Every structure is written in structure tokens, then in C-alpha cells.
Amino acid sequence: MSQTTLLKVSEVAQVLKLNILTVYQYIRQEKLSAVKIGRNYRIEEKDLRGFIEEHKVKSK
Template sequence: MAQSNARSRLLTVAEVASLMRVSTMTVYRLIKAGDLAAIRVGKSYRIKEDDVDAFIAARYTEAG
């Protein structure tokens, strides 16, 4: 298995919410439902930027 040397930046729930233009509660719901992978750090979560990009790409649809 090949391993990439590039590291994905870890984002806070608030940063993900801002990026996706949704509320923080929506991000928490996505994490709880298992739709968005997250890492638990103490009492908070961190989400890999690559995982956010993959989540958005998987749900992207063309208008029209």
C-alpha cells in the first residue's frame, strides 16, 4: 500500500461549517450519522480537509 507524504490539514467544526456554509450543528449531525469522518480530540472534533473535499465531491451535482 502506497502512503502519501502529504498531510491533510485538520479543520475545526466551525471551519468546516464556514467552508460548507452550514451551521455547526449540521456538521455535528453529519459526524454523528457517520457521513463525515472526524477525529475526536478531547471534547472536540477535527476533520481532515481531504475528507471534507471528498464529502463535497461525492454529493456534487450539476445544476440544470
């Protein structure tokens, strides 16, 4: 089984420079994929990279 890096919601919020509640909102709205482990959410690093790529603004 390959190693998967899982990030905490707080870590994702730091990377994106967003409030933690905003990250939870993105998860609930299914804008950001997450894995629920017990009562906590974890975001795979590859999903965070994909989220960032999807939201890049194209320059003219």
C-alpha cells in the same frame, strides 16, 4: 509522517455554509469523517474534499 491539515467544525461549517449543529449531525450520522481529539472534533481536509465530491450534483 506527512503533514495532515485538520479543520475545526466551525471552519467546515463556514466552508459548506451550514450551521455548526448540522456539521455535528453529519459526523454523528457518519456522513462526514472526523477525528475526536479530547472533547473536540477535527475534520481532515481530504475528508472534507471527499464529502464535497460525493455530494456534487451532476449536470445533464
